[in-house]
Amino acid sequence: MTLTATAAEVLGARIRAQQLDRDAGTTGDTAVLDIGVQDTGPDGGLWALALRGVRPEPGELSSVWTIRGAPHLYRRADLPAVAAATAPFSEADAAKRIFDGAKPLKAAGIPVLTALDTVAGAMRSIVSAPMVKGEMPGRLREVLDEPYLRYCRPCDAVHAYEQTFRLSALRAGLELQPGTSPPVLQPVPGLVPAEEVPERFDVVRAYLRLLGPATPQHVAGYLDAPVKEVRARWPADAVEVDVDGERRWTLDADGLDAPPPAVTRLLGPFDLFLQGRDRELIAPDPAHRTALWPVLGRPGAVLAGGGIAGLWRPRKAGSSMTVAVELWAPATAALRRAVQEQAERLAAFRAVGLKAVEFG
Numbered sequence: 001m002t003l004t005a006t007a008a009e010v011l012g013a014r015i016r017a018q019q020l021d022r023d024a025g026t027t028g029d030t031a032v033l034d035i036g037v038q039d040t041g042p043d044g045g046l047w048a049l050a051l052r053g054v055r056p057e058p059g060e061l062s063s064v065w066t067i068r069g070a071p072h073l074y075r076r077a078d079l080p081a082v083a084a085a086t087a088p089f090s091e092a093d094a095a096k097r098i099f100d101g102a103k104p105l106k107a108a109g110i111p112v113l114t115a116l117d118t119v120a121g122a123m124r125s126i127v128s129a130p131m132v133k134g135e136m137p138g139r140l141r142e143v144l145d146e147p148y149l150r151y152c153r154p155c156d157a158v159h160a161y162e163q164t165f166r167l168s169a170l171r172a173g174l175e176l177q178p179g180t181s182p183p184v185l186q187p188v189p190g191l192v193p194a195e196e197v198p199e200r201f202d203v204v205r206a207y208l209r210l211l212g213p214a215t216p217q218h219v220a221g222y223l224d225a226p227v228k229e230v231r232a233r234w235p236a237d238a239v240e241v242d243v244d245g246e247r248r249w250t251l252d253a254d255g256l257d258a259p260p261p262a263v264t265r266l267l268g269p270f271d272l273f274l275q276g277r278d279r280e281l282i283a284p285d286p287a288h289r290t291a292l293w294p295v296l297g298r299p300g301a302v303l304a305g306g307g308i309a310g311l312w313r314p315r316k317a318g319s320s321m322t323v324a325v326e327l328w329a330p331a332t333a334a335l336r337r338a339v340q341e342q343a344e345r346l347a348a349f350r351a352v353g354l355k356a357v358e359f360g
Contacts, residue, residue: 004242005256007281010213011307012260017210017252018272020303021261024053027060027075032272035206036072036082039063042350043268043300043314045073050349051265062188063176067203068224069097069166070270071176071183078201083170083193085201088113089229094167097224101150101161108147119148119164120171123185127174130186136165204233205251211276213241213248213256221277243281260306264338266323266346269298274308283308288328302327304335312339314346320353321346326360 005013015021018032027033030052039045045063049056062076066086074082088094094112095102105115122143126136137159141149149158159165173191177184199205207219216234220227238249241256250256267273274292276282283289291311292301299311302325310327323343327335340357347354 002240002242002247003253003256005213007244007284008260008306009256010243010281012258013250013252013255014211014273014276015261015263015303015306016255016258017212019052020265020273021263022053027054027056030054031210033061033073033075033078034200035203035210035272036066036074036086037272038067038270038275039071039073040270041268043346044270045071047268047346047349048271049073050345051267051271061178063178064170064174065166065176066170067222069163079170079175079188079191080194081198081201083191084195085197085203086170087193088116088167089225089233093225093229096226097167098161098163101148101164104147104150108145110147115148115164116168116171119144119160119168123165123168123172123174124187127172127185127187130177130184132180133183133185136160136185140165202233202235204230205235208235208238208249208251210272212250212252213243214250214276214278215246215248218277222275262306263303264335264342265303266312266339266342267301267303269300271301273303274301285328291326302339304338309335312343314350316350316352317355320355321350322355322358323347324358324360331359 019025019030030049032052037045037048060076061073062079063071063073066072066082088097091111091113094116098112102112105112122140126139137157140160141158144160148160150161151158169185173188174185175188177186203223204219207222208214216227216230220230235251238251239253241248241250279289279293283292299313301308302310302312310325312323312325315322315324323346325339336359343357344354
């Protein structure tokens with residue numbers, strides 16, 4: 001018998017699975033660190049963890065380029081498992097993940113997986129101490145052949161294809177120095193990928209646990225992987241769920257039963273809650289989706305009432321900040337107070353004063 005669930009029940013289950021409803025936790029028991037916490041922008045990975053009640057100790061986490069070539073935070077102790085779990089599933093998967101970098105390799109008869117290992121070997125030999133990312137192109141040009149390189153018009157320079165470069169870094173045993181912009185790469189001593197991926201870090205299972213119920217297409221979109229490769233790794237214990245007429249799957253059917261948690265949070269633009277590939281479920285109104293996921297300059301999202309209730313943007317001036325909030329429905333006094341409290345929490349996280357919360 002197929003289970004049924006509404007969009008509201010799905011979002012409520014995600015809030016609980018991603019622990020957005022808790023006040024305190026540890027890095028060890030924080031579920032989103034199993035799939036990685038995207039660390040993009042000032043309200044990136046550490047803010048996402050703060051919203052889940054976590055204050056990592058220095059050196060407890062590592063930032064590495066993984067899913068979609070974006071920087072993600074993981075527990076440092078998990079890096080061998082992460083390196084294995086986030087590697088391309090196959091040659092076809094690797095070719096899809098590096099986008100335009102695959103075409104010249106194919107023309108030259110170089111398998112993409114071989115190319116990633118070649119670039120990783122070159123990076124490993126070059127980065128023996130912390131090195132700014134901008135220094136790498138010139139060094140790589142000296143050791144890589146033409147199929148690995150391209151002319152970049154914005155930079156007016158020849159360098160390695162960006163996604164090939166990023167997806168090779170962890171294979172090379174390199175991480176990103178915390179808080180560096182531009183990024184600084186540095187070696188992780190003794191890092192060797194695990195021979196087998198522990199179930200906890202399997203990226204397909206992790207997506208279904210944290211962003212389910214979902215389809216193979218949703219998971220493939222999140223990973224930039226071919227749907228065929230995701231289907232081949234679909235968990236046998238996934239439970240089928242009908243979500244408003246669409247066939248989906250979850251690993252936690254019981255999580256759909258409880259009511260949505262009554263929490264208000266100011267989610268960062270790249271919080272995992274916003275990374276689900278079913279955007280029409282997260283924000284049913286097309287105009288809201290356009291505002292929430294613009295091509296450039298993403299806002300944060302106001303989580304309230306069991307779903308996304310609006311947008312927020314910070315404006316920092318000196319030692320204070322203003323939070324501009326756009327709610328998509330008339331706000332109650334209780335919601336305004338809750339947003340105010342969360343804005344104060346954000347200001348404290350950024351170590352600045354809160355000048356005002358402006359409701360538009």
